[in-house]
Every structure is written in structure tokens, then in C-alpha cells.
Amino acid sequence: MEIYYSRLYINSAMTLAELLKTVTTFLGGTLDSQTVVANRVEVDVSSSKDFDTDVIARDPSEFIYYPYTVDVESAPGLSLKSYLEQVSTVMIHLAGEGATVVASCDWEQHLPGSGRLGSPFGGKT
DSSP states (O other): OOOOEEEEEEEOSSOHHHHHHHHHHHHTOEEETTEEEETTEEEEEEEOTTOOHHHHHHOTTOGGGSSEEEEEEEOTTOOHHHHHHHHHHHHHHHHHTTOEEEEESTTGGGSGGGGEESTTSSSOO
């Protein structure tokens, strides 16, 4: 059985604790350290080791320098369609909270905004 994985890069004014609480709340999951478990996915929320405010100030589309990463991994046996719905939910809710969200995965074209939501990518959806 296949396991699906996506990394989301998040630019947000939220603190890491606020981001974790937000993801836990809208997914209706449980929080274990920095991992939210819900709806047959595990969502790891962490600070990015590559975060660089100077690069983002010069070019806000340089997403690998965003302050947070959110890794979304499916449970074995979850269909790709259901998995993409879960990743889309995370993206849409975070963009709705004012975050810029960029997906890095093999199926970006199947995600909202082709994997890019929020400023500087043209809005929330």
C-alpha cells in the first residue's frame, strides 16, 4: 500500500504554537508534540532551518526560506483522492488565516492554486 507525502512551506505571522493549534483545530485532530494526527494523515508542523527574513523581504516568492514547514503523510491505504482532499484542507485553511502556502510534491497541479495560495501567488484560492 502506498503512502503519500507532501511538504508545505508556510509564511505566516503566527508563532509555531499558534500554527500547531490552528492545524489541530481545523483538522479536528490530536496533537502529539509537533504532530497532528487526524483523518488518516499525520501532519508535522515545524520551524524551518532555512528561514531567512532578508531573502523573503527581497523576494516573497522564495518559499524555501519561509519560517515553517508542514509535512503531510498519509496512512497506508488512504486513496490519493482522499489524501489530496486533506492536503487541500490544510492549504485552504492556512491561507484563510492569512498565510502564504506553497506545496512541494508530485501532485501540485491537483491542489488549490496549483499548489500555491496566498500572497504573492494571487490570493487565497
